Amino acid sequence: MAPRLAPVLTELDLPLQELQAARLDGDIYAIGDGFASIDEFEQAHHRALSLGVLARPRFIAERMTAAWVHGALSSPPEVFEFCVSHSARARAQVSPRVQVREVVISPGDVMRFGRIAVTTPLRTAIDLLRAEGDFAKDRVEQLLQLMAANAIELDECRCEVESRHKLAGKRRALDRIAALREAPRS
Template sequence: MASPPTPSAAGTGREARTHASRTGCQENAAEAGAAQRFPELYAPGGPFAGPELQSLAADGLLARFHQHGYTLPGIPASPQLRARAAAGAVPAAIRQRVVAGRMTAAWIYGCAAEPDRLALLVDAKRRVSSLRGTRGCTLHEVKLGPFDVISLGGLMVSSPLRTALDIALHVEPERAVPALAGLLARPQQDVKLRLLVRAIEATPRVPHKRAALEKLALLAPAFVPRGAVDVEDPVDPPDGAQHVAEVLRVAHLESEL
C-alpha cells in the first residue's frame, strides 16, 4: 500500500506565504476598521452630543483639542489636524469659497493660540454679500494670488508668508509679535525675515505698513532699524505675496501639505 505523499518544501513555503498574506490582509482590514470606528476628531453632533463628549473627556477617553472638538488621547496635534478642525467649524456651503487666514492660519501652523472667531479671507473676485450671515467667523475681503493659498486638511489656508504679512499689517502687536516670532522660527514654514520685510515694503497703499515694520523691529531691531528699510527693487504686487516671491526668486509653498 502506497504511503501518502509528503508536502514538498516548496509547497510548505507557498502555504506559509499564503497564510502570512491572509494574516496581513486581516490585520490591515482590522486597522482600517478601527480607523473608521475611531475617527481622529470628534465634534458635537457626530456621533456624540456636546455633554457626552465632555463626559468622555472627563473619563480620559477623549482629549480636548480645540474649542468645540476632541481627539483620541495621544494623537499629536499637526497643521493638518488643526486645519481639519477649522474646516469642521466652517459651514459646508461656503467651505470652498473662503480661506482661513490671519490668526486662524497662525493657529493652524502651530504659532498661536486658537482664536475665538475664525478669520476667513474672501477673494475680492468672489461675491461677499452671500457670506455675510456666517456665524462664528470674521470675513475679510482681500486680493489673493496663487502663491497666497495652500490646501491643508481639506481647507484652503493662507500660505505661511501671506499669513505673516497679514498678521504684521492687521493684527495688534500683543498678538502679532509672538505669532510672527513663531512663523519665523520654523524653517519648514519658509518665512524669512528679509522676505517678509520686502513684502511689507512692496505692499501698495496700505496704511499700516509703518506699524507692521515696527512689529518686526521688535523681533530684529538690528535688521529693521527704526521700522524702515530701503528697497532696491520696489514692486507693485497686485497679487500680494506671489509677486514679491517672484521678484526675489524665492520658491514658496503652493501645494497641498
C-alpha cells in the same frame, strides 16, 4: 478590519454628546472645535481640520486663526478669522465666533489641509504685520513664534511686502519689520 476614523472628529461626524463622552472617557481630546484621538499628536492639519464645523467651502482661515493652525498660538483665538477671495463675493455671517472678510489673495498664498484652506505661513506673517491696531508684546511674540516655527526670515517678509502693489497696511508692515530688526534679541 474596522474602518479608521478621521484624524479629527467634529459635530459633523458624531453628535456632540458622544464626542464629549469619549473625551471624558479619555479616548479623545479637544482641539479647537473638534476632537482628536489620544493616539494623535496635535499638528497643523489637526488644528485646520477642527475648523470644519465653522468653515464654508470658500472660506480661507487667516490672521490669528491661521497663526494658530501653523502653531504660533497654544490655543485657538476666541473669534475665528476667515477670508474669501474678493471674486467669490461670499460674506456670510456664520456665527458670532466667526469673522469673514473679502480680500485679494493669490492661489500661492493658500495651502490646504483636506477641504480646509489656510493662508500660508508667509502670508499669515505678512497679514499680522499689516494688521491695524496695537502691535503689543504678545502679538510680536506670536509673530516671532510663527516665523521661527516655519523658518521665515524678516528679509523674506520685507521682500514680499515690497513686491506687492496697492497693499493695504504696507507702510505699517515695513515699519514693524524695521522695528523688529532693530530690537535686541533675547
